[in-house]
Amino acid sequence: MPTAMESGPLLEVEHLCVTFSARKGSFGPRLALKAVDGVSLEVASGDVVGLVGESGSGKTTTARSILGLQKPDRGSVLFEGREIQSLSGPDLRALRKRIQLIPQDAIGSLNPRRTVRQTISEGLQVHKLVPKESRQERVDELLADVGLAPEFADRYPEELSGGQIRRVCIARALSMGPSLIVADEPTAGLDVSVQAQILNLLQELRRRHQLSVLLISHDLSVVRYLCNKVAVMYFGRIVELGETRDLFSDPKHPYTRALLEAAPTVSAIGRGNELKGSIGGEVPSLAAPPAGCSFHPRCNQFHQGCDEISPELFELGGHRSVACLLYSDRSQ
Amino acid sequence: MTPTIEVLDLQVTFLTSEGPVNAVNGVNFELYQGEILALVGESGSGKTVTSLALTQLLEAGRSQVAGSVKFGGLDLLKASQRDLRAVRATEIAYIFQDPISSLYPARTVGSQLVEILTVNAGLNAREARTRSIDLLRRVGIPGPERQMRAYPHQLSGGMCQRVMIAMALAVNPRVLIADEATSSLDVSIQAQILELIKDVASEYGMAVIFVTHDLGVVAGTADRVAVMYGGEVVESGQVRDLLRNPHHPYTQALIKSAPNARDESQTELVGIPGSLETRREFAKIRCQFAPRCSESFEICWSHWPRPVQVEKSHSVSCWLLSDEEEILATQVDEGLTS
Ligand SMILES: Nc1ncnc2c1ncn2[C@@H]1O[C@H](COP(=O)(O)OP(=O)(O)OP(=O)(O)O)[C@@H](O)[C@H]1O
Ligand SMILES: Nc1ncnc2c1ncn2[C@@H]1O[C@H](COP(=O)(O)OP(=O)(O)OP(=O)(O)O)[C@@H](O)[C@H]1O
Ligand SMILES: [Mg+2]
Ligand SMILES: [Mg+2]
Numbered sequence: 001m002p003t004a005m006e007s008g009p010l011l012e013v014e015h016l017c018v019t020f021s022a023r024k025g026s027f028g029p030r031l032a033l034k035a036v037d038g039v040s041l042e043v044a045s046g047d048v049v050g051l052v053g054e055s056g057s058g059k060t061t062t063a064r065s066i067l068g069l070q071k072p073d074r075g076s077v078l079f080e081g082r083e084i085q086s087l088s089g090p091d092l093r094a095l096r097k098r099i100q101l102i103p104q105d106a107i108g109s110l111n112p113r114r115t116v117r118q119t120i121s122e123g124l125q126v127h128k129l130v131p132k133e134s135r136q137e138r139v140d141e142l143l144a145d146v147g148l149a150p151e152f153a154d155r156y157p158e159e160l161s162g163g164q165i166r167r168v169c170i171a172r173a174l175s176m177g178p179s180l181i182v183a184d185e186p187t188a189g190l191d192v193s194v195q196a197q198i199l200n201l202l203q204e205l206r207r208r209h210q211l212s213v214l215l216i217s218h219d220l221s222v223v224r225y226l227c228n229k230v231a232v233m234y235f236g237r238i239v240e241l242g243e244t245r246d247l248f249s250d251p252k253h254p255y256t257r258a259l260l261e262a263a264p265t266v267s268a269i270g271r272g273n274e275l276k277g278s279i280g281g282e283v284p285s286l287a288a289p290p291a292g293c294s295f296h297p298r299c300n301q302f303h304q305g306c307d308e309i310s311p312e313l314f315e316l317g318g319h320r321s322v323a324c325l326l327y328s329d330r331s332q
Numbered sequence: 333m334t335p336t337i338e339v340l341d342l343q344v345t346f347l348t349s350e351g352p353v354n355a356v357n358g359v360n361f362e363l364y365q366g367e368i369l370a371l372v373g374e375s376g377s378g379k380t381v382t383s384l385a386l387t388q389l390l391e392a393g394r395s396q397v398a399g400s401v402k403f404g405g406l407d408l409l410k411a412s413q414r415d416l417r418a419v420r421a422t423e424i425a426y427i428f429q430d431p432i433s434s435l436y437p438a439r440t441v442g443s444q445l446v447e448i449l450t451v452n453a454g455l456n457a458r459e460a461r462t463r464s465i466d467l468l469r470r471v472g473i474p475g476p477e478r479q480m481r482a483y484p485h486q487l488s489g490g491m492c493q494r495v496m497i498a499m500a501l502a503v504n505p506r507v508l509i510a511d512e513a514t515s516s517l518d519v520s521i522q523a524q525i526l527e528l529i530k531d532v533a534s535e536y537g538m539a540v541i542f543v544t545h546d547l548g549v550v551a552g553t554a555d556r557v558a559v560m561y562g563g564e565v566v567e568s569g570q571v572r573d574l575l576r577n578p579h580h581p582y583t584q585a586l587i588k589s590a591p592n593a594r595d596e597s598q599t600e601l602v603g604i605p606g607s608l609e610t611r612r613e614f615a616k617i618r619c620q621f622a623p624r625c626s627e628s629f630e631i632c633w634s635h636w637p638r639p640v641q642v643e644k645s646h647s648v649s650c651w652l653l654s655d656e657e658e659i660l661a662t663q664v665d666e667g668l669t670s
Binding site: 020022023052053054055056059060104105106107108147148149151154155159161162163164167184185188189190191192193194195196197200218219220221258259262263278279282283284285286287288 | 346348349350353372373374375376379380381429430432433472474475478481482486487488489490491494511512515516517518519520521522523524527545546547548585586589590602603604607609610
């Protein structure tokens with residue numbers, strides 16, 4: 001391992017762009033759909049970075065590119081200073097062990113013909129992580145970590161509940177002892193007590209083993225609890241980046257503000273049986289991206305220029321960056 | 333008023349290589365027109381199995397289902413396959429817990445929607461197409477005309493979930509069973525979808541069973557809540573009542589362990605120690621939650637707690653709510669009969 005890199009971030013994503021293509025109409029011309037449009041972010045060792053944003057904003061596509069599962073058309077993904085695209089053979093195998101994905105489509109990622117034990121021990125076996133005789137014990141331990149009794153080891157995926165499947169995927173990722181986990185909605189559909197157990201486990205691994213996590217979640221309370229940094233994505237771009245506490249207490253980008261305000265809470269029952277409203281306006285289509293700032297058609301602070309200039313991420317100091325003309329104007 | 337759907341003593345057992353697994357054990361509930369019932373409870377407590385059992389969607393050879401499900405003059409658990417197919421096609425619609433694998437991967441979103449509308453709702457192809465686009469728009473899919481031609485893998489997780497929601501609402505069902513239907517949606521789109529479901533429920537009298545782990549969503553959406561633990565409903569009541577004044581120790585712990593997006597002070601989450609056990613026996617011989625309950629006492633381990641009415645339509649199955657006399661009487665009773 002190159003020692004020079006040790007002080008740099010563990011993961012460095014730079015100007016990542018992913019474009020899909022589609023046809024306009026059945027026989028129409030080809031359209032380029034920019035699902036990820038110039039995403040840059042860093043995850044240092046021991047960091048838990050939250051990636052939040054609207055459904056369809058490009059979070060999963062970003063995650064898949066980081067894992068090398070989706071080829072970006074531009075930009076780079078550096079893990080410990082090395083471009084992952086350039087890795088092959090044993091280097092790539094080593095990388096596959098050190099970065100683990102907890103996929104959003106949990107059930108789709110499990111082989112229906114394999115028991116939970118076979119699924120979880122596969123990595124242990126391939127990478128020779130524990131001696132054969134202690135493999136069974138290790139699997140039981142991992143299951144216990146995610147709140148599943150040993151008897152679940154012999155079940156097939158279709159014999160499990162949704163939350164149990166998700167936890168098997170978490171145990172599978174943890175089995176490899178990774179340095180970075182890219183977790184795509186790992187707690188979606190988990191009840192709060194199981195969720196608490198998983199979050200506390202990740203917290204502990206981070207404290208004890210400097211585990212880093214890129215956490216994609218729509219659940220803002222989970223993000224607030226676990227992450228030290230947060231990146232907010234909108235329509236393929238990062239629109240705000242900052243330390244969790246600052247970002248939650250003083251959101252800058254109008255989208256971040258609207259997002260935080262829309263979160264439902266249990267205490268909401270105190271104030272009548274009403275949900276917080278959704279953000280007004282329509283989510284733009286990738287086939288017809290708005291000119292200028294992509295949030296401008298829905299923004300309540302729209303002003304002149306917003307429909308012409310697409311703002312770059314702008315550093316505000318205090319580790320905060322925002323892509324919004326409201327702020328870049330003020331500084332000039 | 334007669335309930336739209338009435339579930340009586342529902343029991344489900346799976347036959348596995350390790351012996352029987354008793355997933356649902358004597359669940360009772362009723363659901364009225366236009367009402368939204370939230371079903372909450374720990375992962376593995378039987379929420380999905382309960383909802384699938386209602387229209388016999390569990391694989392017959394590997395599960396045994398008992399009890400009855402009354403719906404429009406039928407007992408769905410005894411109904412013929414033909415009747416069941418008709419019920420599932422137009423009257424009881426599902427949004428399944430895992431949306432991505434519930435869509436056909438090799439067919440476009442549009443063709444799946446159009447098929448439902450032509451075959452089940454009797455529209456012609458043109459009408460079906462227009463209505464499909466409208467449905468996709470209502471669930472917030474950007475560029476719905478173009479997305480009609482998209483295959484499921486070309487959509488994000490939350491978009492697949494919304495396509496499922498559109499498919500379920502397409503037929504204007506009398507009952508909607510939504511299993512974690514908003515679990516991968518951001519809060520803004522979630523609010524939009526919940527409003528849509530609430531609107532359809534009040535406008536067309538659609539009754540909804542809303543399975544969710546998100547108590548914030550429960551608070552803002554449901555009329556009533558049933559809390560499940562270990563295959564049983566341990567507490568149920570009106571939503572405000574139950575969330576403000578939970579009686580069962582499990583419900584109390586559940587509400588306490590919810591992380592809060594607006595609470596900065598939260599540094600550690602309190603889970604519920606221990607984990608749900610698999611039930612292998614059918615008998616109601618004790619409180620299922622006793623092994624994890626900090627307040628359990630002798631009788632919890634030896635006798636099943638009957639539901640107790642604590643308020644109008646708020647009932648709780650917990651020995652803490654019974655007085656000494658009742659407990660003694662139960663012990664004596666059971667002593668005599670056994
Ligand atoms: N293979 C593909 N072909 C075409 N478009 C795609 C493909 N994969 C993703 N997209 C599009 O890219 C956009 C971003 O998708 P992505 O899955 O990254 O969103 P997301 O932020 O993870 O959303 P969610 O929160 O709903 O999971 C969406 O508009 C989606 O339709
Ligand atoms: N085909 C099956 N064979 C054996 N056991 C099963 C089968 N399907 C479900 N189970 C078990 O039945 C129990 C109840 O499952 P169910 O899917 O109803 O849980 P759930 O409450 O929906 O949980 P989640 O919130 O995790 O989705 C679980 O312990 C599960 O492992
Ligand atoms: Mg996604
Ligand atoms: Mg379930």
